[in-house]
Amino acid sequence: MSKKNDLKLYYLFIITIFFVLTLIVSMFIGRYSIDRQEYVNSIGNIKSHILNGTELNPIAMILFNVRLTRILMAALVGAGLSISGLVFQNVFKNPIASPDILGVTSGASFGAALAIILPVEFKGKIQILAFTFGVLAILITCFIKRMSRDESILYLVLSGIITSAFFTSLLSIMKYISDPYQQLPSIVFWTMGGLHRANWELVRNCIFIIIPSIILINKLDFKIKILSLGDTEAKSLGMNVSKFRNLILYLVSFVVSFCVSISGTIGWISLIVPHLSRILLGNDNKFIYLFTAIFGGTLLLILDNVARTLTTSEIPIGILTAMIGAPILGYLLIIKKTV
């Protein structure tokens, strides 16, 4: 037993090292080439900016305000999406459950599109509407499944597909009626995903929302496991099932909707990362949440590096996650038979 656990700690150790390395390397990757002397100068400049509030020089500004914020946001959004996927899979006793498949992502995307089109302005408009419709989507999915009175995985997935299709069509309506010069490009951005809006304010929001959520979810791990046994057993073990399930779903939908509201639709991460994590660590590992978060952060960071450097114009990251996510799921399904 101890040997097995040592091995698993080893995985956590490796992924952490890899994550830190990726963070550092990412600082040196970018469209604007910076030579070594400029890096060294910038570090001093950034230091005095943080400590004394001095002005940043242009190179330091690229490093500190553009690259660093984007790197942090990619890592945090990747972590948030992956953790959300893991919780969905556990709550629904279903390895294929993810915010994408259950409709949260398309609900939140529609909310964001609606916010872009609505002529009224208020603070956090996109976030609020993305969240509202993300949560509404998961409620609709659960409602359809409950009405079908079928406990099987198939019905859950079908309910999610129905919800997704509904919100996708609403999203198309938004696109159709939107102003093609200003609003349409913004909407298209949500549906393809991208982290180029990164700034310190968004990073701060990410830190305040995603990290506490991960800590809370980690604390609720034991109860989530009990919930995954099904309603009857969970109730017989003293759980108020509907209350707790709603609490978890709101919490996770909140995280997903928040991620969608700042980075658009980034699919697949929330499905693939928890899956691979569970294969590596096993579901009952106490580091599973930490590992999934770091793994998801690392993966999205790497993909974002590719997205911003591979071609002269940026590739929307949602395209990249789908391009690697779909083959991985296919591999798991056909070769590993673990889905």
Add this chain to the structure above:
Amino acid sequence: MKIKVEDLTFLFDEKEVLKNINIEFEKGKVYSLLGKNGTGKTTLLKNLFGIYRANKGKVEVKDRNIHDFNEKDLSKIISYVPQSISSKLNFTVLTVVLMGRNPYLNGLDKLTDRDYKLSYDAIKIVGIESLVEENFSKLSGGQKQLVMIARAIAQDTEFIIMDEPTSSLDIKNQHEVMNLIWNISKKYNKGVILSIHDPLLCYRYCDEIVMIKDGSIMINGKVEDIFTEYNLSSLYDIEFTVVKGINGERIITPIY
């Protein structure tokens, strides 16, 4: 302490599944519900710990309707061992047993040393120490059943409800599990209410029998009094005959 069922009627899709059930269950005894498939055994069990709500009548424990308890308090009195154990998610045996301690955790509390000790004690009682770190989903049917019983013991309740605890077990395991259940009931003074299909197991390891036919209690009472050819024949609509075993025990077998 007793579980009292008073005049309980339960409808499912407007069909009467249970009709005017009146019965009391006491601590320290093993009760078995006998009856054909679909006569309402599982439905009755699920009414006993509040999964279903009776359309008429009530279930009481400590002189209070069980639906007046919150989940937490009720689960400190009655535990449940399900029939099909189908968790696709892989937990270790220890984790599964520790779940029995959930009723005693508040909010974000962590499991205490006492929770671990009680869980290990329960694991020892059912004799599965060697499986503690094993993956639950990879165990055999018999081992899974033992783990679930250990969880119910860790839950430390006065009553344990079991839905067909022997249904997926081979003959040796059936006897081992039933023997264990009987011992736990006597040693720790717990009331066990289970549903079962094998009249012989029922005769050997239970104190009282509740025969359920078409949603009503046909007859109930002590095993010795109830366990007759006549009762079994009318319960299952098939002829039974009694043979004396080597030790003088009654062996009842169907004639078909």
